[in-house]
Amino acid sequence: MTLPSELLRLADIVIDSLDCDSQYLTEDFLHKLHEILPDTLILAALDLIDQRKVTESTTPWGFVEYEVMGSNATRNVYIALPKTLVSSYCTCPAFNYAVLETGQSLMCKHVLAVRLAVRLNMCVKQEISLDYLTTSVTQHYS
Numbered sequence: 001m002t003l004p005s006e007l008l009r010l011a012d013i014v015i016d017s018l019d020c021d022s023q024y025l026t027e028d029f030l031h032k033l034h035e036i037l038p039d040t041l042i043l044a045a046l047d048l049i050d051q052r053k054v055t056e057s058t059t060p061w062g063f064v065e066y067e068v069m070g071s072n073a074t075r076n077v078y079i080a081l082p083k084t085l086v087s088s089y090c091t092c093p094a095f096n097y098a099v100l101e102t103g104q105s106l107m108c109k110h111v112l113a114v115r116l117a118v119r120l121n122m123c124v125k126q127e128i129s130l131d132y133l134t135t136s137v138t139q140h141y142s
């Protein structure tokens, strides 16, 4: 398995260079992104952000989780992972196949959507209350 690690690092740099305060993408930024990632992926990710499908949940102890609502399922996305082969991870089949197994893609649309939404401050934010956690854990194990 070979991952285009140089390209991935470049993608990380480009995405991280996005100005946090601006709620729009500049031509320059999109141009740089186009050089690394396919149009279809960028458009799909922007579409998810536009439709407010990216959720940032914070637990009472400050743990942050990202979820993306897809057409059939909600995907969990993990970003800013410590030094591993990939800096982000998604639970969707596309990520598993195209990124991890074959190395065809650098990331899936969910990962790109979360990373851009975080930079643009466009995640739907919610706080997970202790009550909610207790209920979901109880339901899970009963």
Ligand SMILES: [Zn+2]
Binding pocket: 075, 090, 091, 092, 093, 094, 095, 108, 109, 110, 111
């Ligand atoms: Zn995904």
